[in-house]
Amino acid sequence: MTDVARFSDPELARGILDEIAATVTRPWSIMEVCGGQTHAIIRHGIDTLLPTDVRLIHGPGCPVCVTALEIIDRALAIASRPEVVFCSFGDMLRVPGSSRDLYSVRAEGGDVRVVYSPLDAVRIAEAEPDREVVFFAVGFETTAPANAMAVHQAHQRGVENFSVLVSHVLVPPAIEAIVTAPDCQVDAFLAAGHVCTVMGTDEYERLADQHRVPIVVTGFEPLDVLDGIRRAVHQLEDGRTEVENAYARAVRAPGNEHARRMLDEVFETTDRKWRGIGPIAASGWRLAPEYRRFDAEQRFEVADLTVNENPACRSGEVLRGVLRPDECPAFGSSCTPRHPLGATMVSSEGACAAYFHYRGAAAATGAT
Amino acid sequence: MSFEWSCPAPLRDYDRITIGHGGGGLLTEDLIRHLFLPGFGAAAAEAGADDAAIVEVGGQRIAFSTDSYVVRPLFFPGGDIGRLAVHGTVNDLAMVGATPLALSTAFVLEEGVGLDMVARVATSMGEAATEAGVMLITGDTKVVDAGLADGMYITTAGIGVVPAGIDIGARLARPGDVVIVSGPIGRHGTAVLSVREGLEFGTEIESDCAPLNEMVATMIGTGADIHVLRDLTRGGLAAALCEIATEASVEITVDETSIPVPPAVEAACGFLGLDPIHVANEGTLVAFVHPDDAERVLATMHDHPHGADAVAIGEVSTERPGMVSARTALGSHRVITRPLLEQLPRIC
DSSP, rough: OHHHHTOHHHHHHHHHHHHHHHHOSSEEEEEEHHHHHHHHHHHHHHHHHTTEEEEEEEEOOOOOHBHHHHHHHHHHHHHTSTTEEEEEOOOGGOOOOOOOHHHHHHHHEEEEEOOOOOOHHHHHHOOOOTTTEEEEEEEEETTHHHHHHHHHHHHHHTTTTEEEEEEOOOOHHHHHHHHSSSSSSSSEEEEEHHHHHHOOSSSHHHHHHHHHHOOEEEOOOOOOOOOHHHHHHHHHHHHHOEEEOOOOOTOOOOOHHHHHHHHHHHHEEEEEEEEEEEEEEEEEEEEEEGGGGGGGGHTOOOOOHHHHHHHEEEHHHHHHHOOOOGGTTTTTBBBSSSOOSHHHHHHHTTTTHHHHHHHHHHHHOOOO | OOOOSSOOSSSOOOOOOOOGGGSSSSSHHHHIIIIIHHGGGGGGGOOOOOEEEEEETTTTEEEEEEEEOOOOOSETTTHHHHHHHHHHHHHHHTTTTTTEEEEEEEEEEETTTOOOHHHHHHHHHHHHHHTTTTTEEEEEEEEEOTTSSEEEEEEEEEEEOOOTTTTOGGGGTTTTTTTOSSOHHHHHHHHHHHTTTTTTSSSSOOOOOOOHHHHHHHHHHHTTEEEEEEEEEEEEHHHHHHHHHHTOOEEEEEEGGGGGHHHHHHHHHHHHHHOOSSSSSOOOOOEEEEEGHHHHHOOOHSSSGGTTEEEEEEEEESSSSTTTTEEEEEEEEEEOOOOOOOOOSOOO
């Protein structure tokens, strides 16, 4: 049995499911914060195996989904410039801006390249000194350390033709925005394991305390997710509101000190607009003053470009957990992975895309 | 000149060719159905869903197929563009039950590419053709300006003879059929990607690139009732199953745990956010076989090097025509869909 297979062992899963069923006495709603967890839940049908009293709400933890429309439009504007090599993770290429996507820019002659690490973009900048190389730095606390390292290396090595379009967002302010919203239906959170691998769990202690909500740091394999749900249900039934670490094989309370030092060095906290949710105070990172010259928004003067969302898209409600993807009138009809109204349908980690791919037509018609 | 898609109904995604139009997914299908076929007009034959067309010549059924190869890089673990160009077309012919006979080879070479590299590819093609038992009988050579063809592109076309009494095609999948996959999936795509992107996954993954005609001949030779053969190229196992389910109007259900995925492929796909069932193969097929004959076909495949790990992964039913689903390890079901576009372009 492979390492991965051990974390989806059917016997163990059955045991955890039985324990959850024996524990739960009333309806609970649990939000998994991370898009990777949403994917595991839908792909393995975990939600269909749980007792009906345990409802999973899919949270805002997909970086592609929550990147504001105007950031996408800024990316498109920069990528269209003839002197620019625009480097991005592949997932961002099909995210629609106001009128097109990065694939269209490429088809029109733009130099858009898929890379697997921001350090590759720095290498491209060094290899092609007469071009302006821009890396699209999206994501949560998980992708930020590598992006910080790329900027730091460019700074140290004097790679002045490198810059980053930064749209980093942070999990704890999003949890706080969801839990304080008047229509909040979330009783407990499964925190994103990989985010905590970097940042540790300290910040979640305050959230659990202040908002009286259980938070279980959870991994991504089927058994990880089930164990997170099991612990959350126990806390809810016991009336406890603690931070629990169900992903101890990867997460330590202080996080990764080296990564945090690099983040502190290169980034500073800023307000961010979240796609579908709106502005959240102090919910993102931007480059610190010493590194600001690597800021692509300033270098290419696109910071003033602002746009509003398509009102037909209700991804904001999906991201806040108020609306299930298949409850949206557009789901599977006017909104499909092929013609997405919003990023939750584009990204492979998006809740709407996960529903569409793994539930298909059944979800679109409400059948099971 | 402005251009209008011939089908007025659906909103089209792009007004230019994007890399996704070459992915073999829904965008490619759009291009064929709504641009090429209307453009070809009366000269176009009905486009079938099989890898090769069959024409009757003097009472003999001749299978005919063509394919272009644009893989980057030209050499990768387990193969190269030349081997791919020969085996790809041989396999397309074999999937309609044909005995491949001869191939044409057309080269588009980039100005400046080393003759040693072209020679390596030529040698590889010769060896591949000998291995598959086909002749390379005609060809063409063009050169384009430096910077235009990433070294070289190769187009091969091939013909083969379909033996009397053999009728194999996607439309022929029947309820009750056992679905057999000939070996571990996802190797070609991850092998090409690992060298292209400089990614390392602990152990080197080799492409499964191989000619399947000999194994297919032995499968057919058992006299088993084989309804469908399909090599799992772009879009992987998922695309093949979805196309067959649609074409034959049947439901296909597979056991996720029985699908052979090498640990290195699984690790690579986990890292890259890909699903192994969507990743390209170049020497792996699925067979849809009458349930009474499945054991016999499997035993024959096990005797052949390209089918040593063949395994039954699912079955065909009539409940929800066009639907492909997987029973997961946890006992739930999930729907398998066709990828919209190839996540890994320039893979073959």
